[in-house]
Amino acid sequence: MSSLIRPEARMGNDIARQFTHLPPAEAAEVIARHIERFWDPRMRKGLEALAAQGDDSLDPLLVDAAGRLAAHASRSDPDAQS
Secondary structure (H helix, E strand, C coil): CCCCCCHHHHHHHHHHHCCCCCCHHHHHHHHHHHHHHHCCHHHHHHHHHHHHCCCCCCCHHHHHHHHHHHHHHHHHCHHHCC
């Protein structure tokens, strides 16, 4: 097993550390919005996959943010609504 941390985890954790002064729910939302605005869609999907797999290298705020990203995507995707 490799001890390498995926770029999405490393970068996301760096972002999460910048918002630890906020209440957790607010921090997760700010992190999710930042990632939505500045990350390539492939990186966002990679982060969502890591969170879904329960990757223990992810900061808990980042895991929450990844869940919010998935929720935001499902709300904005007309095919996801039924």
